[in-house]
Amino acid sequence: MSAVDPVYALGLAGVLFVLGLLGVLVRRNIIFVLASIEIMVNAAGLAFLAAGARWGQADGQVMFVFILAMAAAEVAVGLALALRIRRRFNTLDVDDLRKLKD
Amino acid sequence: MPDTAWHIIEVVVMLLLPLLMAGGLTVVERRLLGQLQDRYGPNRVGVMGEMQVLADAVKLLGKEDWIPPFADRPVFVAAPAIILMSVLASFAVIPLTSGFAVADLNVGLLFFLAMSSLGVYSVALAGWSSRSKYPLLGGLRAAAQLLGYEVFMGMSLLGVVMMAGSFDLSTIVEGQRGLWYVGPQFVGFVVFFIAGLAETRRTPFDLPEAESELVAGYHAEYSAMKFGIFYVGEYLGITLVSALMTVLFFGGWLGPILPGWTWFLLKTSILILVVIVVRAALPRVRYDQLMSFGWKVMLPLTLINLLVTAAVILAT
Amino acid sequence: MTVLFYIAGAVAVIATGMVITRRKAIHALLYLVVSFLALALVFYVLGAPFVAALEVIVYAGAIMVLFLFALMLIDAGRAEEARERDWMRPRAWIVPSVLSAALLAEVVYLLARGGVPGRTAAGAAAAGGAAGVGGAAGEAAAQVKAVGIALFGPYLLGVELASILLLAGLVAAHHLTVDLDSEDGETAGAADSGAPGRTRQKGGRP
Missing domain, CATH: 1.20.5 (Single alpha-helices involved in coiled-coils or other helix-helix interfaces)
Known part of the structure; x- marks a missing residue:
């Protein structure tokens, strides 16, 4: 299966996920928030992969492919929104973007 | 341990050979272009102009290495390193002859695609970190061009993968013992050739670095050896693409009488010369023509090629 | 192989740490790419070479380039650094760090207790060692x-x-x-720079 115990990979996924969570909580720049979300998604993918490696099935990798597709679509839309926000409100501060209406 | 020594020899050869070829290419191209354009190329330095490589290298090393004060320093310095690293790393999976590859990965072809994806960063970052109009525009255009053509490059290779049944480059070469893949996969070959030209930013797709339009584009602010790295990096890219075409479509090291590596070098050299001739023959393509050609012509072509290949494999 | 995993894992964690603490967005992006490359190596060691290549090609090679594009278009310039320094006071990190540390402690505890179903910690070590050579x-x-x-x-x-x-x-x-460009006259180009025929953009000669 794999040369390393999948439990350690799960631990690594946990650490990365928590780091991404930290980034989402602390950073105020919307780009950094999006990047931290990407970190979390990637960590989740790693967890899937570790699970697949533990049971010796290809399903973990299949899940990761789907996660990849989802992350791509999400990043595209998220960045488009960020661009729009930048042009409209001239700020990238998530704390300033509090109201749906102007 | 003979095994380790053999590995070291492999590494040294696969590092030196492409670099020497790329270095020699700088002069060979100029002379060949000269022949095709009814003029002499560089023929003063050395017997036939071949020492021009040395002269160029000494000149570049001796130039003042100036980094613009308004540039983003770490990224500015890192950008040429990225392209050099990614191209040289790709050479690790190319088999010179049977059993002679630095890393015979079972996903070797995917590794090459991965490295070429990383090469996009070099161009985009070089453009951005220069913090100046023309490089930024050149960098953005180049990145969009590279991203688009990367898709077709990958897809054109899928036909070959299907016929060989593996991503491993050695297996693909072995699978061509009966017939080179350029026959059945001719569409794939053409698409890969064009995409390879676009990926290495060669004419007719060299708009990002066009001297007459964008003032040398994304590497406008680079001087001395960093520019030298971009310069040699382009020729390394050509060597890489030609080597890959040899491996994937023209049977790699297979051939009668002569030893494997001779055939490999012969085929690669011929393909490199074809690339140079293409530069002499074709005009530069406009950016929107380039993108629309890519997405509207190449993508359907690769998809059809994929379908037909799959259908034929299933039928037989 | 196991050594590779630990080195790659360490690189990934350190790079991710750098991502969330950088002031310049481009630097954070590049560290993120490094983190993804390290993770690709982890995937390879876990016995998933295809996914490792996909991670580099798609995630690090396309999605992150998309980020880079967007960043280049939202070019913030010099004001960015000053703003970021202002936003990232050390005090802002305390509560999130505490919460995240609590979460991490829980996860590590669960895993250390042999949390993967169907095997104990000892059994896991044996299976990992045997599978590694083959x-x-x-x-x-x-x-x-x-x-x-x-x-x-x-x-x-x-x-x-x-x-x-x-x-x-x-x-x-x-x-x-x-x-996008009809809003104001900032930097060149719409986000979909790959679309042909959008000749309204790029104020100068294309």
Whole structure:
């Protein structure tokens, strides 16, 4: 299966996920928030992969492919929104973007 | 341990050979272009102009290495390193002859695609970190061009993968013992050739670095050896693409009488010369023509090629 | 192999730490790419070479380039650094760090207690060691094929849905940014720089 115990990979996924969570909580720049979300998604993918490696099935990798597709679509839309926000409100501060209406 | 020594020899050869070829290419191209354009190329330095490589290298090393004060320093310095690293790393999976590859990965072809994806960063970052109009525009255009053509490059290779049944480059070469893949996969070959030209930013797709339009584009602010790295990096890219075409479509090291590596070098050299001739023959393509050609012509072509290949494999 | 995993894991963690603490967005992006490359190595060690290559090609090679594009278009300039320094006071980190540390402690505790079902910690070590020697080449080739067969077999619906999702993302991103430049006259180009025929952009000669 794999040369390393999948439990350690799960631990690594946990650490990365928590780091991404930290980034989402602390950073105020919307780009950094999006990047931290990407970190979390990637960590989740790693967890899937570790699970697949533990049971010796290809399903973990299949899940990761789907996660990849989802992350791509999400990043595209998220960045488009960020661009729009930048042009409209001239700020990238998530704390300033509090109201749906102007 | 003979095994380790053999590995070291492999590494040294696969590092030196492409670099020497790329270095020699700088002069060979100029002379060949000269022949095709009814003029002499560089023929003063050395017997036939071949020492021009040395002269160029000494000149570049001796130039003042100036980094613009308004540039983003770490990224500015890192950008040429990225392209050099990614191209040289790709050479690790190319088999010179049977059993002679630095890393015979079972996903070797995917590794090459991965490295070429990383090469996009070099161009985009070089453009951005220069913090100046023309490089930024050149960098953005180049990145969009590279991203688009990367898709077709990958897809054109899928036909070959299907016929060989593996991503491993050695297996693909072995699978061509009966017939080179350029026959059945001719569409794939053409698409890969064009995409390879676009990926290495060669004419007719060299708009990002066009001297007459964008003032040398994304590497406008680079001087001395960093520019030298971009310069040699382009020729390394050509060597890489030609080597890959040899491996994937023209049977790699297979051939009668002569030893494997001779055939490999012969085929690669011929393909490199074809690339140079293409530069002499074709005009530069406009950016929107380039993108629309890519997405509207190449993508359907690769998809059809994929379908037909799959259908034929299933039928037989 | 195990050493590779630990080194790659350490690089990934350190790089991720750098991502969330940088002031310049571009630097954070580049560290993120490094983190993804390290993770690709982790995937390879876990016996998933195909996914490792995909991670580099798609995630690090396309999605992050998209980030880079967007950053280049939202060019903030010198004001960015001052703003970021202002925003990232050390005090802001305290509560989130405490919460995150609590979460991490929980996860580590669960895993250390032998949390993966069906095996104890001791059994896990033995199985890991035995599989390690046999590991790589033949297994990996079978894995790549297995992934392909799984994608075209039981997970076919998922593939179709993923393609629809990507189409939706494409349409949405295009629609959201199609008239970006009519807002104000900032930097060149709309977000979808790959679209031909959008000649309204780029104030100078194309």
